Amino acid sequence: MEVLKGLSRIDVTSPSEQIIQQLRALIAQGVIKPGDRLPAERALAEQFGVGRSAVREALLKLEFFGILRTRPQSGTVVEDNMTSSGISGLIANMLSIADPAPADMVEARRILEVQTARLAAERAGKAAIAAIRAVHETHVAAVAENRPSIEPDVLFHLEVAKATGNEALHSMVSVFAPRIISSAKESGTCDAGRATQALEEHATILRAIERGDADAAGHAMHRHLIMTGTRYSELDAGT
The missing domain is CATH 1.10.10.10 (Winged helix-like DNA-binding domain superfamily/Winged helix DNA-binding domain)
Structure with a gap:
């Protein structure tokens, strides 16, 4: 009209x-x-x-x-x-820049978190890997029981950042957390099948970090964030 x-x-x-x-x-x-x-x-x-x-x-x-x-x-x-x-x-x-669009946020996260995953694979000790696995298992349980899963999803990324041992990187990833949670709740990117897809992508990242394979960890994180952007685009398009 x-x-x-x-x-x-x-x-x-x-x-x-x-x-x-x-x-x-x-x-x-x-x-x-x-x-x-x-x-x-x-x-x-x-x-x-x-x-x-x-x-x-x-x-x-x-x-x-x-x-x-x-x-x-x-x-x-x-x-x-x-x-x-x-x-x-x-x-x-x-x-003036406090509330970025989901696509902008995902792009910024790709720039930051791919390297974060690589460093985590290179540096994470047993305790750090155990912390990543623990929050991943919490995420698995939430999805299996059809409970809200965005918080453990975000905590997974924070634990990966923490595993680098670089507090500046951890802080930079942390600043995205509240906006990721609110965007996911508004858009439904962690609903039903989409949550399962994200979970599988996290599992691939975790396995690479456990192996100490920096290239695989970076690649897995890159793919995960590309897919995250795709999920936002599909919801915007109403698919």
């Missing part, structure tokens, strides 16, 4: 984005200053009236961009090597 052609998509701000915007306003007003410690995650969730996962997603994004830092025994604090105006500007820039 001609009327429909004249309408454009309405962008609804996510809860995590609204949380970030509110924190930015408090920083700009000087209520929150560089070096200040933020309230606990539970207290923030209660004050915002949202689930803790939304708060966690917001804090992870802010930490990834260097605006927040988690200190042992001190909790989450605002970075103290920038001015309030500098932090506010950085958040404004971050918000």
